Amino acid sequence: MILKRSASYSLLFLASFLSLFPLFWTISTSIKDRVDTYSLPPKFFSFTPTLKNYTSLFSLEKFWQIYSNSIIITLGSTFICLVVGSLAAYALARKPKFRGRTPLEGLMIAIRALPAIVLLLPIYKLSSYLGLYDSKIGLILIFAGFNIPFAIWLLMSFFEQIPVEIEESARVDGASTFKMFTRIILPLAAPGLVATGIFVSLLSWNEFLIPVIMAGENSKTLPVLVASFISNRTLDWGPMAAAATVALIPIVLLTVVIQRWLVAGLSSGAVKE
Amino acid sequence: MIAKVSRPNLLRRKNLRPVAQLTIPTWIFLALVVLIPFFYGVYISFLNINLASFLPPSFVGFDNYQTVLAASETWSTLRITLIITFIGLLTQIPIGILLALVLHENLRGTKTFRSILITPMLLTPVAVGLTYRFMFDTDLGVINWALGSIGIEKVNWLGSQTSALFAIIIVDSWQSIPFVMLLVLAALTAISPSLYEAARVDGASASQIFRRITLPLITPTLLVITMIKIMDFLKLFDTLFILTRGGPGNATTTLGLWTYKTGFVFLEFSRAAALGVIITVITLPVYFLWRRASRGVR
Numbered sequence: 001m002i003l004k005r006s007a008s009y010s011l012l013f014l015a016s017f018l019s020l021f022p023l024f025w026t027i028s029t030s031i032k033d034r035v036d037t038y039s040l041p042p043k044f045f046s047f048t049p050t051l052k053n054y055t056s057l058f059s060l061e062k063f064w065q066i067y068s069n070s071i072i073i074t075l076g077s078t079f080i081c082l083v084v085g086s087l088a089a090y091a092l093a094r095k096p097k098f099r100g101r102t103p104l105e106g107l108m109i110a111i112r113a114l115p116a117i118v119l120l121l122p123i124y125k126l127s128s129y130l131g132l133y134d135s136k137i138g139l140i141l142i143f144a145g146f147n148i149p150f151a152i153w154l155l156m157s158f159f160e161q162i163p164v165e166i167e168e169s170a171r172v173d174g175a176s177t178f179k180m181f182t183r184i185i186l187p188l189a190a191p192g193l194v195a196t197g198i199f200v201s202l203l204s205w206n207e208f209l210i211p212v213i214m215a216g217e218n219s220k221t222l223p224v225l226v227a228s229f230i231s232n233r234t235l236d237w238g239p240m241a242a243a244a245t246v247a248l249i250p251i252v253l254l255t256v257v258i259q260r261w262l263v264a265g266l267s268s269g270a271v272k273e
Numbered sequence: 274m275i276a277k278v279s280r281p282n283l284l285r286r287k288n289l290r291p292v293a294q295l296t297i298p299t300w301i302f303l304a305l306v307v308l309i310p311f312f313y314g315v316y317i318s319f320l321n322i323n324l325a326s327f328l329p330p331s332f333v334g335f336d337n338y339q340t341v342l343a344a345s346e347t348w349s350t351l352r353i354t355l356i357i358t359f360i361g362l363l364t365q366i367p368i369g370i371l372l373a374l375v376l377h378e379n380l381r382g383t384k385t386f387r388s389i390l391i392t393p394m395l396l397t398p399v400a401v402g403l404t405y406r407f408m409f410d411t412d413l414g415v416i417n418w419a420l421g422s423i424g425i426e427k428v429n430w431l432g433s434q435t436s437a438l439f440a441i442i443i444v445d446s447w448q449s450i451p452f453v454m455l456l457v458l459a460a461l462t463a464i465s466p467s468l469y470e471a472a473r474v475d476g477a478s479a480s481q482i483f484r485r486i487t488l489p490l491i492t493p494t495l496l497v498i499t500m501i502k503i504m505d506f507l508k509l510f511d512t513l514f515i516l517t518r519g520g521p522g523n524a525t526t527t528l529g530l531w532t533y534k535t536g537f538v539f540l541e542f543s544r545a546a547a548l549g550v551i552i553t554v555i556t557l558p559v560y561f562l563w564r565r566a567s568r569g570v571r
Contacts, residue, residue: 008375012382015372016389022447023392025415026404041422042415080302088299091292098293100300107303110311113560115508115529118549121536122310122317145306148299177292206397208511213537223399223511230403230515237407244400255395259388 026248029241030054037237053238057246062220067246070222072136073211074204077143081200082193084144085151090185092152093159108149116146120213127214134216142214143204151200158192159185198258202251222247311553317546324540337547346523347548350531357442357527358506362499365446369453369498370491374483376454377461387458394451402515405444406431409516434524437517441525444512449505453498460494461487493569500563504556528552 028044029037036047057063092101123142124133132138162185170180186193208223215224226247229240318337320330341347372390376383393401408416409430417427430440464487472482507529513519519526519534526534532552536545 008378008380011375012386016386019390019393022404025408038413040418042418084298084302087295091295095292104296107307110307113504113556115552117529117532118552119307119310121545121549122314126313142306145302148302202395208399223397226399226403227515240403244403247397247400251395
């Protein structure tokens with residue numbers, strides 16, 4: 001028994017170490033001097049931290065524009081996902097059957113199942129006709145479209161927990177559907193809205209393929225900037241690690257906040273019928 | 274005709290139509306990103322659009338499909354996708370099960386460990402790819418340094434097909450094992466403890482319990498995971514793009530990345546659309562198996 005327990009703990013510690021090491025390594029490389037970054041054996045703790053890499057990253061001509069693009073697109077698409085998603089999630093959670101439910105769920109699952117490139121090729125062509133190529137509005141709409149299914153799956157699980165009786169009594173009191181939804185259902189599902197919002201904004205924040213295809217100079221996002229470091233001939237790992245850290249830190253902070261709901265979000269859509 | 278509902282009358286009368294209408298905005302968005310693009314993509318695949326050419330596109334029937342199916346890259350990239358999928362599944366599912374089993378023991382600190390272990394799947398894949406690319410560096414990378422300290426010679430990780438495929442699978446596993454772990458953990462939690470007690474009373478050994486009780490009961494979940502992962506390997510893009518860009522040559526290019534390259538690097542747009550349709554056809558049976566398997570999971 002003791003033997004088994006210590007084996008379990010060793011496994012957990014090993015797995016935790018492997019899970020966190022790359023994160024630690026990115027952050028530590030981002031605050032290292034060039035000499036320390038390239039030293040062998042690698043310097044894990046014995047180096048003098050510096051903010052040089054960050055100053056050179058922040059002084060990149062377009063850095064702040066790209067950073068604000070990422071934030072605007074993430075917030076915009078998350079907002080749409082919550083508004084549009086909560087309406088549909090409410091319908092799906094409350095009505096086991098209605099006309100159009102099956103095809104709707106089919107489309108939602110198609111987004112989870114199909115490689116995005118299959119849909120993005122035609123979307124690219126269509127958006128250049130519509131003038132939506134390299135526009136933030138265009139990216140917000142496309143991000144929202146791709147993430148709405150995840151918002152719906154997650155929100156459904158919160159709406160399902162609200163007892164129908166509450167709605168029934170509100171209805172007896174004469175509340176309209178809209179009033180009931182905004183005054184009763186949404187406030188009760190507030191924690192769910194927050195968790196879903198954070199989860200969906202993670203998806204948007206991390207998204208790479210959509211902006212790599214759909215964004216030019218105006219609407220580039222942070223992952224595209226991070227990726228562009230790799231195509232430079234001179235690989236300078238310090239600023240690269242700083243860019244990666246800037247992308248990763250908000251995630252680490254946010255996930256600490258939504259720890260409780262994270263598990264539901266991460267497996268959403270996988271086993272739902 | 275509106276489907277019958279099991280809810281009380283009160284809800285039936287007033288509420289039926291509004292509730293179905295609530296999905297209209299979602300319909301609009303999904304039409305914009307799935308429905309219309311999909312059919313437009315099929316249409317494009319029958320034209321001869323080349324992004325570098327200014328000639329008006331014309332209808333070419335199944336030409337693109339013929340070209341694409343005759344091209345050796347289509348088959349070699351499909352083969353690479355299958356290799357990555359196969360080895361990836363063999364790596365990720367056992368490790369995921371193992372970690373889920375350990376977390377399921379509910380030792381002290383389990384919650385903290387679980388939070389730590391799911392961190393990788395949340396992180397920006399592009400940033401993860403970049404970090405690993407640094408770690409895989411032949412001369413300066415921390416991985417070769419660690420291997421060197423136990424006497425293993427330097428590996429040029431991203432320089433040859435075999436090792437680059439392994440590097441890709443390692444990075445994908447790092448980000449995907451938590452997903453396997455979470456789903457298996459959910460399945461384990463759903464197993465009634467009384468089953469285990471009964472087995473223990475009957476004197477079953479730990480491995481017998483695993484093989485006879487745990488494994489059969491988590492099999493539906495494992496099938497779901499397998500199907501989802503097959504689709505995810507077809508989708509694999511971000512880390513692959515950063516780590517190798519499908520190189521050296523096309524040695525690590527998957528079918529999905531090949532479609533991207535065909536369309537946006539070689540600008541053969543209609544051919545890429547044809548590849549997209551082919552990918553959809555490949556995905557379909559996996560999709561149906563997934564939906565079927567997921568019915569067994571609750």
